[in-house]
Amino acid sequence: MLHLSVTELAAELSRGAFSSVELTRACLDRIRRRNPQLNAFITVSEESALAEAAGADRARAKGDTRSLLGIPLAHKDIFCTRGLPTTCGSRMLQHFLPPYDAGVVERLREAGAVLLGKTNMDEFAMGSSNETSFFGPVRNPHDPEKVPGGSSGGSAAAVAGGLCPMATGTDTGGSIRQPASFCGITGFKPSYGRVSRWGMIAFASSLDQAGTLTRTAADAALMMQAMAGLDPRDSTSVDRPVEDYVGEPGRSLRGLRVGVPLPHFTGGLGAGVEQGVRAALGELEKAGAELIDIDLPNNHLSVPAYYVVAPAEASANLSRFDGVRYGYRCEDPKDLEDLYTRTRSEGFGDEVKRRILVGTYALSAGYYDAYYIKAQRIRRLIRQDFARAFNEVDVIAGPTSPHVAFAHGAKADPVEMYLEDIFTIAVNLAGLPAISIPAGYDQGLPFGLHIIGPDFSEARVLGIARQFQQLTDWHLQLPRDTHLPRRAREGAS
Amino acid sequence: MEWETVIGLEVHVQLSTRSKLFSGTSTAFGAAPNSQANIYDLAMPGTLPVLNGEALRMAVRFGLAINAEISRKSVFDRKNYFYPDLPKGYQTSQLEFPTVGRGAIVIHLDDGSEKEIGVTRAHMEEDAGKSLHEEFATDSGIDLNRAGTPLLEIVSEPDLRSAGEAVAYLKKLHSIVRYLDISDGDMSQGSMRCDANVSIRRPGAELGTRTEIKNVNSFRFVEKAIHYEVRRQQDVLEDGGTIVQETRLYDSVRDETRPMRGKEVANDYRYFPEPDLLPVVIDEELIEQVRAGLPELPDARRQRFREEFGLSDYDAGVLTASREAADYFEQTASACGDAKLAANWVSVELQGLLNRENLSIAESPINAPSLAGLISRIKDGTISGKIAKTVFEHLAGGETDVDELIEREGLRQVTDTGEIEKLVARVIAENAPQAQQYRDGRQQVLGYLVGQAMKLSRGKANPAQVNQLLREKLQP
Numbered sequence: 003m004l005h006l007s008v009t010e011l012a013a014e015l016s017r018g019a020f021s022s023v024e025l026t027r028a029c030l031d032r033i034r035r036r037n038p039q040l041n042a043f044i045t046v047s048e049e050s051a052l053a054e055a056a057g058a059d060r061a062r063a064k065g066d067t068r069s070l071l072g073i074p075l076a077h078k079d080i081f082c083t084r085g086l087p088t089t090c091g092s093r094m095l096q097h098f099l100p101p102y103d104a105g106v107v108e109r110l111r112e113a114g115a116v117l118l119g120k121t122n123m124d125e126f127a128m129g130s131s132n133e134t135s136f137f138g139p140v141r142n143p144h145d146p147e148k149v150p151g152g153s154s155g156g157s158a159a160a161v162a163g164g165l166c167p168m169a170t171g172t173d174t175g176g177s178i179r180q181p182a183s184f185c186g187i188t189g190f191k192p193s194y195g196r197v198s199r200w201g202m203i204a205f206a207s208s209l210d211q212a213g214t215l216t217r218t219a220a221d222a223a224l225m226m227q228a229m230a231g232l233d234p235r236d237s238t239s240v241d242r243p244v245e246d247y248v249g250e251p252g253r254s255l256r257g258l259r260v261g262v263p264l265p266h267f268t269g270g271l272g273a274g275v276e277q278g279v280r281a282a283l284g285e286l287e288k289a290g291a292e293l294i295d296i297d298l299p300n301n302h303l304s305v306p307a308y309y310v311v312a313p314a315e316a317s318a319n320l321s322r323f324d325g326v327r328y329g330y331r332c333e334d335p336k337d338l339e340d341l342y343t344r345t346r347s348e349g350f351g352d353e354v355k356r357r358i359l360v361g362t363y364a365l366s367a368g369y370y371d372a373y374y375i376k377a378q379r380i381r382r383l384i385r386q387d388f389a390r391a392f393n394e395v396d397v398i399a400g401p402t403s404p405h406v407a408f409a410h411g412a413k414a415d416p417v418e419m420y421l422e423d424i425f426t427i428a429v430n431l432a433g434l435p436a437i438s439i440p441a442g443y444d445q446g447l448p449f450g451l452h453i454i455g456p457d458f459s460e461a462r463v464l465g466i467a468r469q470f471q472q473l474t475d476w477h478l479q480l481p482r483d484t485h486l487p488r489r490a491r492e493g494a495s
Numbered sequence: 496m497e498w499e500t501v502i503g504l505e506v507h508v509q510l511s512t513r514s515k516l517f518s519g520t521s522t523a524f525g526a527a528p529n530s531q532a533n534i535y536d537l538a539m540p541g542t543l544p545v546l547n548g549e550a551l552r553m554a555v556r557f558g559l560a561i562n563a564e565i566s567r568k569s570v571f572d573r574k575n576y577f578y579p580d581l582p583k584g585y586q587t588s589q590l591e592f593p594t595v596g597r598g599a600i601v602i603h604l605d606d607g608s609e610k611e612i613g614v615t616r617a618h619m620e621e622d623a624g625k626s627l628h629e630e631f632a633t634d635s636g637i638d639l640n641r642a643g644t645p646l647l648e649i650v651s652e653p654d655l656r657s658a659g660e661a662v663a664y665l666k667k668l669h670s671i672v673r674y675l676d677i678s679d680g681d682m683s684q685g686s687m688r689c690d691a692n693v694s695i696r697r698p699g700a701e702l703g704t705r706t707e708i709k710n711v712n713s714f715r716f717v718e719k720a721i722h723y724e725v726r727r728q729q730d731v732l733e734d735g736g737t738i739v740q741e742t743r744l745y746d747s748v749r750d751e752t753r754p755m756r757g758k759e760v761a762n763d764y765r766y767f768p769e770p771d772l773l774p775v776v777i778d779e780e781l782i783e784q785v786r787a788g789l790p791e792l793p794d795a796r797r798q799r800f801r802e803e804f805g806l807s808d809y810d811a812g813v814l815t816a817s818r819e820a821a822d823y824f825e826q827t828a829s830a831c832g833d834a835k836l837a838a839n840w841v842s843v844e845l846q847g848l849l850n851r852e853n854l855s856i857a858e859s860p861i862n863a864p865s866l867a868g869l870i871s872r873i874k875d876g877t878i879s880g881k882i883a884k885t886v887f888e889h890l891a892g893g894e895t896d897v898d899e900l901i902e903r904e905g906l907r908q909v910t911d912t913g914e915i916e917k918l919v920a921r922v923i924a925e926n927a928p929q930a931q932q933y934r935d936g937r938q939q940v941l942g943y944l945v946g947q948a949m950k951l952s953r954g955k956a957n958p959a960q961v962n963q964l965l966r967e968k969l970q971p
Contacts (some may be wrong), residue, residue, distance in 0.1 A: 095540070102534055104541060207770035236543050237772050298604045315770055318573050321584020322538040324635065342577055365575070365765035374767060458918040 004164040010101035022072025026055035029074045042160040048118035054116040071114030076169040079120035082201040091125040091135040093348035104201025105233045113228035122156030127205040130422035134353040143481040148407035151181030157215045158185040169215045176426025179438035183402035186448030189223040194433035195240035198233030204319040206312035209430040219467035223247035251465025256290030261395030265301040272405040274444030277399045282441040284453045300383045304428035310377035317361030385432045398454040402438040406447035440476035502655035510685040515643035517544030528638035538582035550645040554594045555678040561597025571769040580624035593618030602663040704738040707815035719747035784842030804834030830867030861890045868897035919964045
């Protein structure tokens with residue numbers, strides 16, 4: 003049953019083919035077997051998972067038909083879970099037990115999902131390879147020598163490796179979509195404001211957005227239907243109706259205008275990925291979509307602008323980790339200065355410290371205008387680029403990442419690592435919804451097709467991705483060593 | 496040569512909302528340490544701020560009261576610094592786009608003149624917690640009950656020219672926020688805190704270098720701190736030195752200011768817009784709604800008291816300084832129909848009693864209807880002004896029925912002509928030499944004789960009748 007999608011599992015559970023307890027047990031068994039190598043989970047909560055599963059089975063027996071009832075779920079360890087350790091991949095929060103649940107955690111629980119545990123991630127979501135976690139690197143289920151991408155690498159590896167059928171992630175500059183691409187699964191980032199940030203540990207508040215990691219776009223739609231909506235505890239969450247993501251896709255591929263951004267096909271894009279992405283676009287064209295070349299003239303400024311805005315916000319967001327109230331505290335501080343200095347030096351890893359320093363510098367007197375203000379100006383230009391493009395096209399599509407998963411330790415230079423997100427970052431700066439869906443293999447490793455929609459066009463983006471997955475079976479190809487049966491494509495006749 | 500003093504004040508007013516600026520925690524004063532701090536106040540990871548709409552309305556209320564521009568769009572910023580009583584490591588404040596823009600406050604000077612003091616801006620921000628150093632041997636305690644309490648920081652233009660003007664401005668501000676019911680303005684509890692920017696210059700010259708005196712917590716200390724600082728700056732400049740721009744603390748025990756240590760002064764707050772809050776949009780509807788709820792303010796009330804009750808500007812000023820006193824007076828005056836007597840009794844007798852007992856007017860043992868009853872009995876001649884003080888003492892002791900106590904204590908003024916004639920006859924008989932002196936033309940002796948009659952009647956005789964009868968009887 004571990005090879006089934008959420009949509010299929012929901013049907014099987016409701017048919018009574020197996021119980022949630024059986025399904026949950028199967029996930030826990032697989033985690034026990036595979037996690038020592040993949041390191042996808044930081045915390046596994048067997049007891050509570052089985053209790054929740056038993057509760058779901060009882061509820062179903064009484065006629066409960068909630069969409070995600072009894073389906074196992076993993077949360078990225080950035081979402082606070084009441085009474086379950088929430089580390090954010092950091093030593094700073096190694097023993098942190100939140101007395102509250104994140105908004106996303108509440109909603110998925112209310113939808114009936116069973117929480118298996120918390121997944122590994124780059125420390126404070128800062129990284130693109132999942133190598134910065136205090137709890138060790140995550141390995142790519144397709145090839146353990148390769149990284150799974152980051153920062154939601156644990157969630158991506160867990161889903162790709164069949165450890166759980168669905169997981170949450172967060173995406174600040176590509177942290178859902180890039181690992182989805184590297185692990186051959188579907189990763190969806192909604193518009194900024196669509197999903198509550200309450201209880202989600204902040205990296206860069208104006209860019210962070212919660213989303214989904216699943217095998218299929220239909221599964222992403224199911225999760226999103228539960229997660230989306232106004233949360234009055236998050237002032238940036240948006241008060242507008244949640245569309246139907248699960249029903250028939252409203253937008254057919256016939257006549258769909260797909261923008262193909264020139265800047266995404268130049269420079270560092272690998273030949274194999276380019277070929278594969280063009281083939282995927284060809285599939286859309288065959289189905290009646292019109293491909294239109296577009297320019298995003300300021301795209302090249304997105305990485306530098308991002309690496310001012312995100313570290314600036316992070317430098318303030320991470321000030322609260324000071325050893326005073328909770329979290330890591332250094333041994334025997336001799337005075338206040340010493341408490342701050344050693345707590346933060348010892349509690350944070352190098353990448354986090356680097357970004358705090360960059361952000362602090364960018365906000366400092368005399369540099370603020372040159373960096374922060376300029377970056378905000380670029381951000382407006384990037385938003386305008388997209389707005390202009392969406393006057394002509396319905397969605398924009400291209401590669402998620404310039405290449406497939408790379409080897410552990412291959413990107414030692416931070417700037418080289420920052421360029422990983424060159425196609426995804428602009429989307430966060432503009433606050434748009436986007437998805438990465440499996441689109442092929444290069445050198446035996448998967449890569450994704452990136453589809454971007456205008457503000458709050460979640461239903462459109464998910465609908466197009468679902469239709470693409472009816473035409474292709476890349477999303478059904480599981481890692482070789484998972485020993486799970488390969489399956490027929492969903493909806494194919 | 497003359498020096499001119501230039502002062503600008505930054506006043507933090509604690510807004511009297513029931514909950515904090517960005518969380519639902521209670522702001523009630525005096526609770527056990529850290530019992531009023533929720534997960535947001537503790538800056539637990541993932542928690543987010545939600546602006547308290549009541550605090551915003553209070554800020555707008557203040558803005559409208561001082562005829563200030565209300566920003567249609569204001570922005571919260573993060574002010575970054577590390578301190579244990581600042582849980583998030585930044586204070587959420589407003590730098591570039593405060594809710595309240597330029598306005599003005601009129602102060603009344605001792606010579607009876609008025610002066611308009613510009614208000615540069617008033618911005619909303621959250622308070623920090625408290626560090627407790629006394630109760631712990633080697634460590635410090637942190638109480639976060641106050642962390643997140645809404646503050647309005649009101650910044651004046653450097654329009655104040657003396658410590659006296661500074662105090663008058665502060666008192667006026669105090670009066671306004673209390674009229675508006677947006678703060679209790681209690682300086683001793685820290686609900687109103689004042690930083691003073693002080694410089695001196697030769698008249699007509701450019702502004703001198705200023706120093707900032709931090710956190711002065713009473714009207715009197717503001718005056719003393721400025722006096723000290725002005726003298727200090729004069730001494731420095733007259734000795735050929737220069738003023739260093741710095742932050743200084745006022746030590747009320749030694750009555751001096753001294754520079755804060757380097758570490759107490761953060762230099763770069765790295766402000767940037769708070770991404771967890773959207774810009775605050777204030778529409779016309781909200782402004783009009785708040786405007787409609789504005790009470791009569793001290794200046795308008797002072798003016799009305801002069802016109803409606805015929806009070807002197809001074810009396811009107813004293814009576815309108817606090818909303819409670821003005822309400823009390825107005826209630827008394829309307830009930831007894833004599834504003835001048837009411838003004839006198841409220842500002843002299845009642846105020847004297849309250850000062851002795853250290854009570855506020857809200858805690859007055861005598862309510863306005865009782866005081867009005869007493870004044871009415873003076874007016875209709877039932878009691879004399881002198882006896883009224885006895886009645887007042889009874890009221891202060893907790894009695895409320897003026898007429899009942901006048902009867903019971905036999906304090907009614909004697910107006911029966913027969914009684915008074917007997918009294919006058921007795922006084923003339925017992926004071927024959929003085930009576931003779933009056934007949935001989937020494938008019939001033941009459942006062943003595945009236946006094947004797949009043950004494951004999953134990954104050955109850957009507958002095959006007961006594962006076963009249965004495966004159967008649969002693970007619971040559």
